[in-house]
Amino acid sequence: MTNNTLAKFGFVVLSLLLSGCIPHNIIDEVSLMHNIGFDREKKMLKGIVVYPNYQQGNNSSLISALASNPSNLREQLGYKSQYKVEMGQLRVIIFGNKLSTYGLAQILDTICRDPQIGIVRIVITNGSPSKIIQKTLNESPLYLMNLIDQSIKNEGIPESNIHTIYDQYFGSGIDMSFPLLKVDSSGKVKVDGMGIFKEDKLKYKISTKEALLFKLMTDRNKSGVYNLKLTKNNDSSNIGVRFLYGKHKITIINKNNREEAKINLVLNVEIAGLPDWMTVENEKDYKKIKNELEKSISRDATTLLNNLQAKNVDPIGFGRMHKINHNKWSEDNFYKNIYPNMTFNVSSNIIIRQAGVGK
């Protein structure tokens, strides 16, 4: 063996040996948390953490701790855990009602700057997060994440993850919004609308129906089911309209010294469960459904926008839309003087793509 090959061989052996030196974590021996809840209790920050306990079958363990600030909280949780607490697999963060109304600034600042935290879903609840976590303790560790994912992907909840939070929290001209979780009467966890924030404080809650309209005006993904009441002669019936895909366009124009927001929606829908006395093949019925739907969506959306305006919250981001045409834009001025006087003009265009295969 020449000197040169010996050196090369040495490098290979060295790299194999050194690869054992990196810090490693064995999955059974870390508290790999999946869900974490934050709330305020006795003027302190409370953290509730669930982690799967792989050494004892498929059971999840729960620990909670009180501390004055987020990093201290992590330390306190560490004292109560038998293994090292790791944030690497965090999927869902739940904020309790008390904390949301008190303000999330301190904790959001910490979360957004932690390189260990990946893309997590952030949600709020109208009670204490421990209630939600208790209810899902016996489910699989990813149950909560899948639940939220599902309602964002297929139902009418707008996209909400840490990326959109960066955008809404640090960015100006838009307010934060999070999906709202609650435990229903049968003891199941469900997504129930959205919570809208002003700065870092919870200001207003909207229902799932309003959340769907909100989604239509902000997201690329427009899935969700809209309920429409149809009447013809003496019959009346509720039908479900599923949004397949579509586009939204928001422009802000100045009209008689007042800013007017024009929202234009183009929606492709599928209609399921038409009553006997109506068919899509019938030209007149088709037009009626289309018109009613367009009118109803525009009316509901305008109502939602007026409600948001009355509370002076702007989750849609009209401020941001206004900013792009004004070089010297100030957030204060917009929300004090311009936004309260804004008028909304929603127009929607419905294209009925499918009407089921029955009949």
Place this chain on the structure above:
Amino acid sequence: MSVKVKEQFQVSTFFTFFLVHASQTGIGILNYQANISKYAEQDAWISLIITGVSIHLILFIIFKMLDPHKNDLVAVNEHCFGKVLGSALSILALGYFWLASFTVFRAYIDVIQVWVYPTIKTWQLSIIFGAVLYYIVSNGFRVLTGFSFWGVILPSILFVLIYFPMKHTNYIYLLPAFSHPISDLLLSAKASTLLFLGFEWILMYYPFIKESSKIPKWAYFGNLYTIIVYLIVTFISFLYFNQEVIKELPWPTLMMLKIVHFPFLERFEYIFIFIWLLVIIPPMCISMWACTRIIKRTFSFPPKGFLILFILLTIIASISLKDVESVNKVSNLSSNVGFVFIYIYIPLLFITKQIKDRFMKNKITSF
């Protein structure tokens, strides 16, 4: 005064493309967004184009200076300022090249400490990277060229990752466009110089490339590709992040990669960080190689001993930089020195050489 390099140590001309581009893409691409958008905000992409085009001009000057004989920086310095002063200037250039190598070295260690292993010690990583540096640089220029090749191919493969953040982009972040005065654009252009630095090492490796007549073409292509790559990354990150968010997040490129998600792989940015080692090897090593080359050309000393000395210096310096701020300070210093080197020193050297050449020609004809 031409420098003769044996053909067995030379590389084919088209490798200039890889050498130029690979030595430009380094650690800067992971966190440059906040720096360049400090002044021009959403218009900072214009500043990038300004810098990129100015680099083309500097490259043009460099090739004018090095031709018609195959020269390098040491030869030009000697020609213009004589043996003593010329050597002193070459040593100063050596200092800058070392600083450039050290900046990449320390910044990469910083990335690993912040993102992957918060508790790992600086000296542990320094020694490992120091060994890698020695192993690659001591094998000569042709090996460096090979690494440059992979330093271009690998990040190009990673470009498919754009697909993931593309789904969350919003065009309104680029508006209002063209809303900043030219002074802001120029300030941002100055801040983006660090991204393009690295091409100037061609001053040292120029004689190692075979056909000198075709070198400029490939070097311009290399720089053009750099501009395109940076523009794409800038556009994607400006479309993905609001300007206000970019100010808050220190590592926008890595933050953007968090959205990359595979069923079998939760956190892609970790893999990205380690693949990036192959991308930072060319800038780190070529500048180190240029240092040893300057030593060899000015003093005719055997370069290997000096290579060990320089690497020891790098390791010691990187251990002595302890806090977070100092890493930023070093990259700022390196950016400023580089700015002076390419925009002031090289044009001045070029003008001196032109004057000297004309003066000498006149002298000859007058006899």
